[in-house]
Amino acid sequence: MPWSVLDIYSKVLPRTNCRECGFSTCMAFASMVVSEGVPLEKCPHVAPEKLKSIKEDLKNQQEAGKWTRRDPAKDALKWAMTRAASMKIEDLPMRIGGRLIEVDGEKALEIPYFLDTLLILPRRIVKKGGGSLNRWEQVFIYNHMAQGGMREPTGKWKGLVELPNTVSKIKTMEGNVERPIAERFRGHGEDLVKAALAMGGSPLEKDDSGAEVAVIFRPLPRIPVMLMFWDEEGGEGFGAQAKLLFDETIVEHLDIESILFMSERIRQLLCGEGT
Template sequence: MALSVVDLYVKILPRTNCKDCGFPTCIAFAGMVVSEKLPLKNCPHIDPALLAPAQEELNEQYALGKWLKKDMAGESLSLAKEKTASMALEDIAQRIGASPGTPDGPLKKIDHIVLPYFNQTVLISKNRVTDSNGGDLTRNEQTVIYIHMAYGGTTSPTGNMKSFKEFPNTVSKIVSMRDQVETPLKKAFSSRKDALEIACKKTGGTNVKDRYESLDLAFQFRVFPKIFITLLFWDESEGFEADVKLLFDETVLDHLDIEATLFLSEHLGRLLINSVA
């Protein structure tokens, strides 16, 4: 019998979200154990009688390749880098709303572009993406950015925001959006509305609650000049659990594919959780 993320969460983990494993929730840890082979013993609170048999079951499913995460980010990054290699940086900059950058010195040939990204800017060359201090971005961030550069269209955001499931071909990713983005956010900020508000402001979000009056919080993030995400939050009350939903400008798939939209959403979730950890 194999152990899915839900099996692990329900049958093996203590479900206390104590964070001692380094993850904000037990479900986030379970996801990493099942898909990334993280050792189960990294949770120090599992009943010793359950630990060894569960790890044995996991080892068997790893050997079969069951539920292991394919290296989607790596494959997408290589393809997008290959495609952008043949494009002029000036054209990419114009298309995605970035500024062309030139090196110091007499030769003023454009060798990078400068792209606003949340509340910072990133510098992008054909082979590298760095923050304004020269630090490398994570691989998932680079993947999103190169896909945006390679496939981003010319349309501008309309301001009409839609939920993930309203976009075509998202069925296979809805569970990932729930388990990897919405559930960790919900668990991290349930009864912590003020902390979420601080996190949203630190991450460059704009308060748009006036557009969503029945909610406890609504913040919009201008991730890139042409990509907007809105976070909606209902705090727990009177027996109802907290809830989180992300909305995307209806043009988002003109600029990113579904996988990159999911990577970006995961990144936003991590930024928010880590900014007040």
């Protein structure tokens, strides 16, 4: 059978972004396996019996000239939209928040997103005031719609390591999100506060954690995220650190991969890496 990027990603790989294959995400690795012939065995988590049959299929695809370059973000979005396809717009307010309105004769969900407002329509998601979301943003929003969670946040915060099935993603969170934030704002905690306020963050009073900056973001109504920042202490030899915390209900609203996508978007916005 022919194997697409989406097939390799969703049916073969562990989707943990452990980076043991040398690529930053499982989706990026799947894309290179299909489009560039990168050996599937570079992923140490594919069962040997599955690897043998798939390698033969991939070899035949390559020989038939069916290897094509693919866009990982496009494939991820297609997968997420498929997951959410059965969701009814009128059921979403109870599950993820927002309110129902009508847009050009269609039902739509109007929902806050950082400082923007989104319109979720049957076949697309747009910003109410104009502008577009990047594909990875759409991926975690569609996955939020499909995940099935309903609970309101409880206010009990947990690091990624405390959530189930995240051990292999800790390095990704540290390397792609937390460390870049710490490096960007080292010695400039006041700039972090300004950047956080500019994207709708709410600063918290200092507590026993000793964090110099603590901010809560609400990317979406049921998904609060806390950022804690400790600046470097030259005399003590401690470098700057940043940590993202999530409400304990996060896994009811987002799959682990989408938590990473959302976290990377927070880093991009804070660090001025993209609109």
